[in-house]
Amino acid sequence: MSLVNHSLVAVIVILIALVWSVPTLGLFISSFRPPSLIHATGWWTALVPPWSFTIQNYENVLHAQGLGQAFLNSLIIAIPGTIIPTLVAAFAAYAFAWMEFPGRDWIFLTIVALMVIPVQMTLIPVLGLYTMFTQATGLQLTGNYVGIWLMHTALGLPFAVYLLRNFFAGLPSDLFESARIDGASNINIFFRILLPLSVPSLASLVIFQFMWVWNDLLVALVFMGGNPDRAPMTVTIANLVNSYGSNWEVLTAAAFISMALPLVIFFTLQRYFVRGILAGSVKG
Incomplete structure (x- = not known):
């Protein structure tokens, strides 16, 4: 049976x-x-x-139709937009999991609570901050890669910290205690012990963050839509839909080019995906 x-x-x-x-x-x-x-x-x-x-x-x-340049723009946006929040979240998650400091639990709960804030509510305040920064320094963040990198980092950090912290907290404490007895610093523990053991959770986070940044339209449209030379594929394809709504052959080719790279990344890292998600969800 x-x-x-x-x-x-x-x-x-x-x-x-x-x-x-x-x-x-x-x-x-x-x-x-x-x-x-x-x-x-x-x-x-x-x-x-x-x-x-x-x-x-x-x-x-x-x-x-210029999709080749848009594909390159998407790579320029998605790769740093994945690496930066993953690295920052890994440092923060280690601190929340294995370091003692005042208000640690409350700060972590505050970061987790940020996951419920809709992206749409953050656009106007962030644009206002970017405008103030431009007025103070003369450096333009809107229509610039740096501005959208910072935006994707800020939006991706709450979930990234939550996922990695739960995984890090589930690792055996004896490893870290033995390393500290041997005189290892937090930096040595992080790079020599924690990261090699955390490949499944990091791979899961990379899949989530990369696919979210790659498929994003709203943030790219707000922060890069005014600069067609740096617009990613999502914005370019949206413009193709408006301009070539009846030319299905153009849209099908553009859509498949857009989804090809996320598929490759997912199938490449899929063996870590389930392990990383389960470990980050049930331990801690």
Whole structure:
């Protein structure tokens, strides 16, 4: 009976995964079809002979529509927007988990409470702070990579600190006590003991943060929308939808280019994903 139940669950999961993958498969196939066939027939008709595929859609999007530069802009935004909050959150999580200082628990609860604040409520205050900074220093943050890096770091830190702190607190205390007896400083403990043991949680956080920054439209539109030369793919594709709403071949190719890199990163780090999320959720 147990074997039958497990087999039934496996079949259900596989069916759900297949159904969930159908839109992605259809998008992928449509991105290689000529415009005349996209408008005349469904994507599933391309699975039977005679086959008719082309890479002209990708050439048009990358060169004529400027998506190649937008892809580079997204990388410039997403990589620091992932590394900076992950590094800062790791230092903060170690302090909350294994260092004693006044108000530690209350400060941690305050950081966790920040997760419930909607992103939309932060835009106007942050823009006001950026304006004050520009007036005081003459340095422009809006329309600049530094400004959006800081914004993504601030928005991603509460969840990152919460996830990593719970994982760090679940590690054996004997490791840290032995290291302190041997004379190791907090810096040595952090880099030589904590980080090597925390690869699953760090990989999970990198997946979450990178995919959130990569797929973000609202923050990019507010802070980079006025500078088309530095606009990421989300803003560029949104402009393509407005300008080429009927040219499905352009939109399918652009959409698949946008989702290709997150898929690669997820499948590369997926072996750490479940371990990191479970460890960061139930320990602490």
